[in-house]
Amino acid sequence: MAEQQQKYYVPASSPWPIVGAIGLGLIAFGAGHAVIDMSKEQSGFGMNVLFAGIAVILVMLFGWFRDQINESMQGLYSDQLGNSYRQGMSWFIFSEVMFFAAFFGALFYARVIAVEWLGGASNNAMTNEVLWPDFSAMWPLTETPGGTTTQAMGWAGLPLYNTILLVLSSVTCHFAHVGLEKNKRGQLKVMLGITIVLGLIFLYLQGAEYVHAYNDLGLKLDSGVYGNTFYMLTGFHGMHVTLGTIMLIVMFLRVLKGHFTPESHFAFQATSWYWHFVDVVWVCLFFVVYVF
Amino acid sequence: MSTAGEAIQDHDHDHEHHDHKATGVTRWLFTTNHKDIGSLYLWFSFIMFLVGGAMAMVIRAELFQPGLQLVDPHFFNQMTTVHGLIMVFGAVMPAFTGLANWMIPMMIGAPDMALPRMNNWSFWILPFAFAILLGSLFMEGGGPAFGWTFYAPLSTTYSSDSTALFVFSVHIMGISSIMGAINVIVTIMNMRAPGMSYMKMPLFVWTWFITAFLLIAVMPVLAGAVTMVLTDKYFGTSFFDAAGGGDPVMFQHIFWFFGHPEVYIMILPSFGIISAIIPAFTRKPLFGYASMVYATAAIAVLSFLVWAHHMFTTGMPVFAELFFMYCTMLIAVPTGVKIFNWVATMWRGSMTFETPMLFALAFVILFTIGGFSGLMLAITPVDFQYHDTYFVVAHFHYVLVTGAIFSIMAAAYYWLPKWTGNMYDETLAKWHFWLSLISVNVLFFPMHFAGLAGMPRRIPDYALQFADINQIVSIGGFAFGLTQLMFLWIVIKCCRGGEKALAKPWDGAEGLEWTVPSPAPYHTFETPPEIK
Numbered sequence: 076m077a078e079q080q081q082k083y084y085v086p087a088s089s090p091w092p093i094v095g096a097i098g099l100g101l102i103a104f105g106a107g108h109a110v111i112d113m114s115k116e117q118s119g120f121g122m123n124v125l126f127a128g129i130a131v132i133l134v135m136l137f138g139w140f141r142d143q144i145n146e147s148m149q150g151l152y153s154d155q156l157g158n159s160y161r162q163g164m165s166w167f168i169f170s171e172v173m174f175f176a177a178f179f180g181a182l183f184y185a186r187v188i189a190v191e192w193l194g195g196a197s198n199n200a201m202t203n204e205v206l207w208p209d210f211s212a213m214w215p216l217t218e219t220p221g222g223t224t225t226q227a228m229g230w231a232g233l234p235l236y237n238t239i240l241l242v243l244s245s246v247t248c249h250f251a252h253v254g255l256e257k258n259k260r261g262q263l264k265v266m267l268g269i270t271i272v273l274g275l276i277f278l279y280l281q282g283a284e285y286v287h288a289y290n291d292l293g294l295k296l297d298s299g300v301y302g303n304t305f306y307m308l309t310g311f312h313g314m315h316v317t318l319g320t321i322m323l324i325v326m327f328l329r330v331l332k333g334h335f336t337p338e339s340h341f342a343f344q345a346t347s348w349y350w351h352f353v354d355v356v357w358v359c360l361f362f363v364v365y366v367f
Numbered sequence: 368m369s370t371a372g373e374a375i376q377d378h379d380h381d382h383e384h385h386d387h388k389a390t391g392v393t394r395w396l397f398t399t400n401h402k403d404i405g406s407l408y409l410w411f412s413f414i415m416f417l418v419g420g421a422m423a424m425v426i427r428a429e430l431f432q433p434g435l436q437l438v439d440p441h442f443f444n445q446m447t448t449v450h451g452l453i454m455v456f457g458a459v460m461p462a463f464t465g466l467a468n469w470m471i472p473m474m475i476g477a478p479d480m481a482l483p484r485m486n487n488w489s490f491w492i493l494p495f496a497f498a499i500l501l502g503s504l505f506m507e508g509g510g511p512a513f514g515w516t517f518y519a520p521l522s523t524t525y526s527s528d529s530t531a532l533f534v535f536s537v538h539i540m541g542i543s544s545i546m547g548a549i550n551v552i553v554t555i556m557n558m559r560a561p562g563m564s565y566m567k568m569p570l571f572v573w574t575w576f577i578t579a580f581l582l583i584a585v586m587p588v589l590a591g592a593v594t595m596v597l598t599d600k601y602f603g604t605s606f607f608d609a610a611g612g613g614d615p616v617m618f619q620h621i622f623w624f625f626g627h628p629e630v631y632i633m634i635l636p637s638f639g640i641i642s643a644i645i646p647a648f649t650r651k652p653l654f655g656y657a658s659m660v661y662a663t664a665a666i667a668v669l670s671f672l673v674w675a676h677h678m679f680t681t682g683m684p685v686f687a688e689l690f691f692m693y694c695t696m697l698i699a700v701p702t703g704v705k706i707f708n709w710v711a712t713m714w715r716g717s718m719t720f721e722t723p724m725l726f727a728l729a730f731v732i733l734f735t736i737g738g739f740s741g742l743m744l745a746i747t748p749v750d751f752q753y754h755d756t757y758f759v760v761a762h763f764h765y766v767l768v769t770g771a772i773f774s775i776m777a778a779a780y781y782w783l784p785k786w787t788g789n790m791y792d793e794t795l796a797k798w799h800f801w802l803s804l805i806s807v808n809v810l811f812f813p814m815h816f817a818g819l820a821g822m823p824r825r826i827p828d829y830a831l832q833f834a835d836i837n838q839i840v841s842i843g844g845f846a847f848g849l850t851q852l853m854f855l856w857i858v859i860k861c862c863r864g865g866e867k868a869l870a871k872p873w874d875g876a877e878g879l880e881w882t883v884p885s886p887a888p889y890h891t892f893e894t895p896p897e898i899k
Contacts (some may be wrong), residue, residue, distance in 0.1 A: 085479045085890065088389060088397040092488035100495025103539050107499065107532035115528070139484075155557060159481035162553045170545050170583040177591025177621060181606055188616035206609070210493065213703050221610030297603030300612035307598070 086146070091139035098135055101128030140325075144342075148334070157341055164345040168352050171315070175356055178311065182304040182363060186214050189300070193220050219299035228305065230365035233284045237277050238361045241316075244273035245354040248323075252347050258337045260330070267327050270350070274320040281313050308360050315353045322346040326356040375658035396491075400889060401468045406786075407490050408465030409779075411671045413855070415457030415497065416772075420848050427844035429827050430837050443827035444512035445504060451515030455633065456540045457497050459767065463636040464490075467575050469786065470550060472567045472886060473880040476560025476896040481553040489546035496539035503529040503536075514825060517628065519607030519618040523599040534597045541586040542872030548582035551575055560879075566657065569878050573660050574639030577667045581628045581635075584671075589625040592618065616681055616752065617692040623674035631670045634766060635663055638705055638733075639772035641727050643878070644781050645709050648724035649716030650875035655708040662701035664849045669698050679747050680754045688747045695745035699738065706735055721873070722796040726777035729804055730770060737765030755825075758818025765812045776803075776854065783861050785867030788886035791861040799857060802850040809843030 085147065105124030112119040146152065194212025195203030207220040230232070246287035248270045254262030288294040288305075296306045326346050329335065335343055398404060425446045429437050438446070468486065472479055480486045496800065504510035506529040513521035522530060555568070555576045568576075595618070598604040605611020607618045638659075646653045653659065675683060675691040683691075709731050718724070740762040744750050753759060783791050817836045822829055829837065871881040879898075883891055 086393075086399055086483050087400045089484050089487075090397050092484050093396045095488050096491035096495060099539060099542070100499070103495065103535035104532070107503075107529075109530050110531040110597070110601050114531075145519045156481075159557050162556055163482055163485075166552055166583055167545075168551045170549070170587045173584050174587035174591055177588045177595075179615060180621060180624070181591075181595065184617045184620060185606070185613055189609075189617060190612050191607060192614070193612065199687055216612045221605075221606070221658045223611065235807050244571050262624050281703045296598070296603075297611075303598070303604040303606055303611070303613070306834075307595075307604070332386050 089139070089142065090125045091142065092134050094131060095135040095139070098128050098131030101125070104128075106256060133365065144329075144334070147150065147155060147339075147341075157339070160341045161344065164348060166340075168348060171352065172356075175308070178304065178308050179359070182308065185216075185256050185304060188258070190214060190216055196297060199292040212303070216299050216301040221299075223297075223299050225294045225298040225302060227301070228284075228288055228292060228294060229364065232362070233280050233287070234361060234365045237280050237284075238272050238357065240277045241354050241357050244270045244277070245351055247273065248347050248350045252343070253331075255335060255340055256337050263330060264327075267323065267330060271320060271327060272317060274323060274350075278313065278320065281309065281316075305364055308364055312353065312356055313362055315356070317352050319346070322349060398487055401472050401480045401483065401486065402623070402786075403491050403886065404480075404483075404486050404888065405465045405470075406470030408461045408468060411466060411490070411493060412458050412460075412462035414857075415453050415461070417851070417855070418501070419450050419453035419458055420851060422446045422453070423844060424848050427449065427841040430829070431663075431841040432838075433829050433831055433834050435828055438827070440827045441512055442844060444514075445510050447825050448511045448514050448679065449500065449504065452500065452511070452537075453497070454767070454881075455515060455629070456537075456544075457493075459633045459771050459775070460544060461493060461833060463575070463578070463633070464544075466571075466636065466640070466775070466778055466782075467547075467551055470570055470782065470880060471554055471575060472558070473883065473891050474878055475555065475558060475563050476879050476892050477554060477558035477896065478890055478892050480549050480550050481558050486550050489543045489550065490769050491788050492543050496536045496543065497817050499532050500536040501537075502674070503532040506532075517596060518622070519595075519596060519599065519615045522596050523607055526600065530600055531597060534593045537593045538590055541590045544582050544586045548579035548586075551579040552583070555579075560892065560895040560898055566660070567898065569639070570642035570653065570656070570659055570663075570864050571636065571639030574635045574637075574642075574663050576633050577663050578635045581632050581667055581670065585625040585628040585632075587627075588621065592621045592625060595621070604779050616678070619678050619681055620675065623677045624671075628667075628670040629672040630763075630766075631666055634734075635666065637730065637771050639661060640774045640778045640781075641709060641730055642705075643876075644723050644727040644777055645731075647873045647876040648711050648721060648727070648783070648817035649718050651712055651716040652877075653708065654711035654714075655704070658704055659708055662704040665701040666698060669701070671696060673698065676745055676747075676750070679750045692745055692747045696742060699742055702738055706731065706738075719874075721780075722791075722793065722800055723777045723873075725797070725800045725804075726773050726780065729800070730773045730777065733765055733769035733773070733808075737762055737770055740765065748791070753818060755823055756818035757814045757822045757824055760824050761811050761814035761818060768811065769807055773803075779854075779858065781873070782880075783858070784872040785880055785885050785887055787862050788864075788868055788884075789861050789865035790868050790872065791857055792865065795853065795857050795860075799850060799853045800852070803847060805844035806843050806850055810840055810847050811843070813839050813843075 101124055105126070105128050108119055108121030109125050110121070112121045182240060190199070191212050192199040192202060193207055193210060196212065210218075210220040217227055218224045247266045248273050251263050251266035254260070254266055294302050294305065296302055323346055326343050329342070369726075395407060398407075425438060426443065466478060471477075500510070506527075508527035508529060510527065510529055511517065511522075511533040513526055517533070555572060558631065559568070573680055595604070595606040599607050599613075604613075606613045607615045609615070610702060642653055673691055673695045675687060676695045679688055679691075720728075731737060740758065744759065744762060745755055780791060780796060783789075817833055817840070818824075820833070820836075822833045823838075868885040870884050873881075873889045879896060880887070882896070
């Protein structure tokens with residue numbers, strides 16, 4: 076703190092936030108109407124508005140990051156601003172952790188409390204006796220109290236391969252970062268490239284796993300709380316991996332253009348943190364959703 | 368820019384040629400200036416306060432007499448729901464964010480918020496969120512009618528078609544709050560002027576710092592909750608449906624894990640405001656600064672351990688009810704520390720009673736009433752009696768209206784001279800205060816008795832014996848609502864002119880914000896000030 080006697084840098088005003096606000100507003104309005112249209116099995120403007128919103132957001136992201144990169148390359152940013160970015164990114168990741176915590180919490184509650192109580196545990200013998208006499212508690216919940224049946228997803232096979240892939244990608248991502256810091260651009264490019272490939276393979280296998288679950292196991296989003304938590308957790312995680320992979324690809328393109336120095340590479344660092352974060356979430360998910 | 372100025376330190380001379388602000392509407396759309404964005408937040412929150420207030424007027428008009436007079440029950444439910452959502456997410460939270468934007472950079476000697484463009488984004492998504500929410504009221508089947516707590520299955524099985532719009536608008540409000548909170552945290556951690564150590568920060572900065580951590584911890588959980596409501600309603604999941612192995616009680620756990628810290632999100636910044644105003648008008652430093660900081664942190668930590676006190680009647684194992692009861696009562700300790708410190712600050716002070724101080728004093732007394740009724744509600748066996756009655760309505764309106772809203776008004780009067788460069792009309796402001804004080808108590812105090820006598824909340828009709836109390840309450844409500852138009856007029860009048868304000872219009876005020884001219888220059892500290 077004490078040595079920051081430099082003049083503060085305040086970014087100039089920018090049109091991108093308001094463009095982003097319009098985009099986000101269109102997405103929310105469009106997605107809401109799209110869901111309502113879908114539930115009524117009618118066609119409406121919802122989907123169109125949603126896609127328009129996504130298009131606006133893409134334009135915003137492109138423009139905002141372009142301005143940001145240009146300003147950064149001109150050396151406008153002070154160390155203090157770099158710190159702000161890093162701290163901002165880390166607290167953003169913390170809020171993401173809390174988002175996943177809501178779904179992990181739901182899984183925990185359903186498994187340890189809700190299903191057990193429906194099966195008559197604690198002082199709920201009459202709940203079971205009166206409401207669901209044919210139901211006995213189990214996990215994975217392959218037969219719901221309402222009678223929906225499904226098969227459980229094992230942990231061996233695809234999920235295990237995916238775990239290995241993603242943990243490996245975290246390691247390669249780390250060595251890419253080390254390469255950048257030691258100014259070994261070759262190592263950076265190779266390791267970053269491998270990380271991206273591992274991420275893409277993960278996404279492909281995750282898709283294959285969904286097909287297997289849907290077609291062979293009859294495990295669907297609506298097959299009771301086991302299917303709900305399975306798809307919501309892996310689904311939101313998959314969306315984060317997709318986003319992370321896109322970020323990694325952008326970083327790769329920037330590296331090819333010669334961006335980043337060993338001292339100044341916030342965007343790369345943020346992407347790498349994000350990637351480690353999705354890996355950690357996956358490891359938790361692998362044990363909680365698949366193994367136990 | 369520098370109209371009147373005494374006690375201006377030499378680092379902030381000659382701001383004029385740096386003040387290149389854009390003109391016209393693009394100034395407000397593209398701005399990265401914390402003062403502009405703060406003003407946008409404050410005006411937005413004021414508009415939402417009036418919109419939500421209008422809905423409260425509909426509620427009180429319907430409840431003026433027993434029986435169904437003006438609106439049908441479904442519309443009444445939409446009014447209670449949207450009134451709650453708007454006041455929580457549209458009025459109180461943006462008002463605090465606006466105050467944070469205006470004051471935190473000035474208080475810590477920073478030029479602006481740390482992430483100014485994100486700051487602009489986090490404001491401008493709010494109008495879209497509330498446009499979507501309010502728009503859903505006009506859809507076929509109506510808007511959200513399940514209470515602001517949107518308990519499943521009311522929000523899933525039994526809700527109107529437009530629920531998806533409610534869900535996505537809450538998502539946007541959450542994104543806005545999270546971005547705003549990250550900005551506050553980063554600004555405070557990273558932008559303090561040299562010498563501004565953590566334990567020298569004004570309490571408003573401290574309380575907002577802690578509030579921001581609460582926000583980034585619980586707003587994502589709210590996002591998770593609304594997402595599960597969305598999928599339960601539209602995509603066949605059964606998180607909150609026993610037939611699929613879920614549980615409606617799980618909704619309440621997830622919601623209140625967000626909801627209880629949310630309560631403190633709406634009161635901790637108030638504590639900071641009151642801790643600035645009372646010393647200023649008592650002409651004494653705040654009593655027990657460090658204990659105030661620790662008490663705030665203690666309240667924040669405890670807020671994560673008390674959520675199920677909202678669910679005593681839902682059904683929980685006895686040990687859980689006891690645990691949540693004792694943790695809840697424990698919160699009275701750090702809160703008591705705060706009340707004690709404010710009173711001790713006033714002890715033997717040379718007090719004067721300008722409008723900010725009047726609101727602050729009313730806050731201390733009336734918030735304490737709300738706190739005590741909260742303690743009553745914390746006692747599990749007693750809560751069985753009070754749950755879902757008007758006693759609860761009285762309780763949370765005492766902490767939110769005479770607590771949060773009164774502190775926001777105190778803050779507005781306290782800092783309006785700094786914001787506008789003009790003094791507000793003290794006579795009108797005193798009228799505003801006294802009319803508000805009397806009407807708000809006519810409005811909310813009798814609700815305690817209605818609740819204790821068994822009147823349920825969120826019902827458009829009631830038994831005949833509650834008629835007198837409800838008429839009194841409604842008269843208080845209309846009076847309080849009308850009085851706030853006076854506040855609008857006072858603020859507009861102050862913005863347009865008035866007696867010029869000194870750089871430090873209050874004798875006893877302390878802090879960096881009073882070292883710069885009034886109105887504060889567009890960019891306050893371009894080079895860091897020295898902190899002694």
